[in-house]
């Protein structure tokens with residue numbers, strides 16, 4: 001392997017970005033796209049010696065039309081800046097509301113799961129169009145700036161979840177929303193994980209419309225949190241209606257969170273990678289003694305799978321499960337890397353039998369290959385390869401770090 | 407005009423008769439004539455044969471036979487498409503998927519259903535309604551159109567303002583690729599690209615959908631429906647923007663202009679307040695808690711913007727009564743003109759008043775009557791150009807006016823189609839909307855999926871690009 005440090009490129013315009021990619025393609029120089037570098041994301045070890053393409057220079061707003069509730073921005077825009085800009089007009093983009101330093105392009109490419117996905121959907125649902133730089137180094141637009149559009153293939157969305165392997169978002173158009181008049185949430189402590197999943201299931205079957213509903217667990221604590229947004233009367237009514245459903249199961253009082261306490265709860269839920277990563281930040285040699293897993297499976301499977309799996313694991317675990325989304329985040333900590341290296345493979349095998357598991361963090365030896373990080377290639381892998389071949393034929397982007405070595 | 411079947415077609419149909427049975431393959435004049443058009447009527451083309459597969463495996467057999475013999479094929483659901491997408495303009499075979507109409511799996515607790523492509527949109531909701539669930543995308547054609555067609559066009563409907571279009575409710579699909587492989591395409595629970603978004607709206611050019619897994623929503627606890635009369639469409643459009651800007655998110659915001667109001671009065675005797683120049687149908691839904699406040703606020707905003715009258719439905723029967731105006735609008739137009747042609751452009755919502763003036767001006771210049779009934783909350787226009795004779799001159803004027811309307815939509819920052827698709831109708835206009843680089847990306851994707859260029863050729867991409875180049879690529883592959 002090449003010993004010299006790979007270059008970092010930091011284009012400041014879409015033209016410069018395209019030129020970087022053309023250069024890379026011409027020189028067979030693999031490239032790893034880093035939005036603002038806040039959440040590098042799960043990835044296997046890179047092949048070759050990839051250059052780093054930082055997109056934080058691609059900043060700013062192209063067009064904001066408050067009356068149309070839509071805007072077009074450069075993809076490197078900081079999410080906090082997007083939120084601040086929209087707040088001036090009493091608007092918001094729910095997926096950007098609590099994210100802070102990350103970039104919009106990164107949010108989309110990583111298909112990040114925000115706090116409020118249950119209520120508002122993924123960022124992808126409100127993506128109107130984009131300009132992307134694909135492997136040829138040319139800038140191609142798809143879809144547009146209006147809220148409904150079926151002209152042409154939806155390449156803008158095709159790149160959602162592509163983790164930088166099909167191209168770089170350069171410009172992004174979004175549908176935005178009026179900020180809700182009121183937000184509030186409830187927090188309740190429960191006896192155990194199984195109870196928490198049952199209560200979550202019951203809540204889902206009611207007419208309540210929570211914007212989030214999470215089962216949180218750490219050693220010696222299991223909680224359920226749920227939040228509501230909307231007109232004052234509607235939030236108040238739902239808080240009231242939810243309470244009697246929680247009372248029979250609560251082991252303590254039911255806490256109502258408003259304003260800053262509600263906001264900070266949402267911020268922690270919005271960034272499970274950061275939150276669960278920080279939970280044991282004090283531990284020595286954090287990288288080798290910490291694992292972060294993301295599970296995807298139907299609610300019933302999560303409820304079935306997680307309580308016994310966690311009970312059987314002799315290591316402290318922090319859990320943030322979103323059963324209604326079919327998602328769960330697991331932070332696992334160990335005093336030294338040895339026990340994690342011993343325990344994790346068996347846990348992964350067991351979980352992967354019934355869920356998709358992505359390894360965001362783990363001792364290096366357990367996250368070196370694509371198969372270790374992403375699991376086995378999915379059933380439609382041949383079509384993923386077809387798309388990769390069409391949009392990045394010379395394989396400029398990502399250098400074998402994504403699922404199946406894409 | 408009947409053409410003599412080519413030896414390739416004959417060989418292909420012979421192979422399919424053996425594999426699927428003779429009853430599944432039709433090439434007699436009467437049978438194929440039924441498939442000459444779709445809902446749009448402006449783009450007729452008779453196919454050379456129609457086949458009726460019953461399973462994904464049979465669809466794969468059809469595709470492989472077509473590829474082996476170089477015969478083009480096009481999938482078809484109910485044929486209600488409005489852009490000429492389901493027709494065999496290059497000859498070849500229509501693959502009729504409407505007999506694959508079984509519900510494959512339904513999980514009420516997880517709120518998902520897996521259906522075959524020929525299941526009709528409304529039948530999904532009918533199937534799950536007893537469990538307090540519904541399928542959100544609701545095209546006005548929902549009693550007839552199929553889920554396969556909905557996926558191909560990424561269809562929406564009056565209620566997509568809040569709930570989204572087909573792509574927002576797809577959890578997975580099974581496709582038969584143009585290579586004849588059966589593939590289960592996953593959603594975001596598996597790592598990978600958003601293939602569901604690529605396939606939704608791809609108009610059957612990247613493969614045939616043989617099953618779809620759909621997300622279901624829980625029937626909402628309460629619904630309020632209002633029919634509001636305004637002196638003019640300008641007033642109504644302003645009210646639409648004000649409602650959305652105020653933070654209320656109704657599930658439907660449909661606008662009917664004075665021509666439609668008059669047609670409804672003439673055709674069905676529906677009564678509206680004197681001086682009504684536009685109607686706004688507004689529906690909002692959600693938990694009962696706070697519903698009263700929400701409906702009141704909508705009413706208040708409507709009145710602030712010059713409403714002549716506001717009717718709030720008191721019960722389900724009244725609600726159905728109010729929807730009647732919207733649902734019978736096209737029927738009413740059918741009574742005042744023998745034909746109408748609908749465009750489907752989208753513009754930023756704030757440009758609606760301006761755009762409607764352009765529409766009237768363009769229609770007048772081409773000596774055509776025009777009526778507007780559309781999804782105002784989305785800025786999705788449906789100007790209906792009304793005409794009585796199908797003479798070449800009239801047809802030419804209708805086509806020209808439609809093209810001018812779409813060109814205006816693009817000038818105002820909009821797009822060619824919100825939900826009806828590009829099909830054959832708007833494929834050349836794609837070159838106005840997208841530059842050469844963007845079209846090349848589409849072409850590359852299409853060629854990668856369909857190297858032989860036989861899967862619904864001639865649709866979506868302008869000729870000379872897309873189809874022609876894909877065919878060229880295919881020839882290289884097979885030679």
Ligand SMILES: Cc1cc2nc3c(=O)[nH]c(=O)nc-3n(C[C@H](O)[C@H](O)[C@H](O)COP(=O)(O)OP(=O)(O)OC[C@H]3O[C@@H](n4cnc5c(N)ncnc54)[C@H](O)[C@@H]3O)c2cc1C
Nearest residue numbers: 445483484485486487491546552554555558562610615825
């Ligand atoms: C009166 C009327 C009202 C309408 N209202 C609306 C509306 O409110 N909203 C809206 O979005 N549309 C509307 N439409 C348009 C039309 O109903 C939709 O586009 C619908 O989704 C088409 O479904 P279909 O089964 O009829 O498809 P078809 O017309 O049979 O086919 C349409 C396209 O889909 C492809 N296709 C069909 N099945 C498959 C499959 N299984 N796999 C791959 N490709 C396939 C075809 O090749 C073709 O390109 C309306 C049409 C009419 C006539």
